[in-house]
Amino acid sequence: MKMRAAVFDKPGQPLVVREIDVPAPGLHHLLIRVKRCGICGSDLHLTDVHSSWNVPSGCVLGHEFSGEVVEAGAAVRDQWQPGDRVTALPYIGCGQCAFCMRGESFHCPHTLRLPTGDLVGGYGEYMVIGAREAVRLADHVSWEEGAFTEPLAVGLHAVAMSRIRPGAPVLVLGAGPVGLACAAMARRLGAGHVAVAARSDRRAELGRAMGADSFLVSDDRLGEAFADAAGAAPDVIYECVGTPGMMQCASDLAPVKGEIIMAGACNGHETLFGITPTLKELTYRYAACYTIAEFAHAQRLIATGEVNPMPMFDGTVSLDALPQAFEDLRANKTACKLMLTF
């Protein structure tokens, strides 16, 4: 069986919509028909001319999806039926190693991934997901809300990793979907004053809609502006920009014994003036993805209405319009979250 997908050929070239084979589900897999798939900044980085990822030609990316089960693998047919509504972690662990046992299939040495070409992603009509990594969507959850599970799970993982203390002020650097998800989750997990900082204030309203108490402009006065707004220095800083220099910026803003969660996935060389973290005795932690439990919890928070991701939603694009929308976003990231629809 054939399907249409937006395929990556080589860095610096737009995705190409063409026919490819529908992937076949294994014993513990589900074949789903994709309903929505968010366009993510990390896909732009993966396919950039300067990318160091070596994404193989023929890859289909797209890791923020929701869909409908079409076929369940033989081992999971009693749990999943055609028509079931679902989202899933965008990789499939072996299900047997120590990482998989803890629900950390991201770290599984045998995990099947999208950017390596092991799996076909949500930028195509159909994809295969792992039944272990799949999370059911309640009837009232929209396809968009289903596809928002992934970016919100990124924020939940970063915040859960921090030693967030009830009532303590926190600072989020960056107002992209990851930064906004961190703000929403920090609010949810009991932070005091939550401030989001970005280079411009064009997302100020969006930041507040996602749970920020204040929206600050990242300039030389950011530390003072935060202290004015929050009444203290930030107990935890979530770095969600991901460009070189942010580690130094966060370290300069942190107080003595402060904690910095690196959630921006910087794909470049960071330099840090060594004495800064020494004198302040800073703690750094790096966050990548989420566990299966965190992913399921992110969906639960959406389903119950405790976290509403929809202010981040900027609309849908068709598969034929996806390659151009992708290049437009690369040139100018004004949209927060566009989603592919079929």
Ligand SMILES: [Zn+2]
């Ligand atoms: Zn993403």
Ligand SMILES: [Zn+2]
């Ligand atoms: Zn494993």
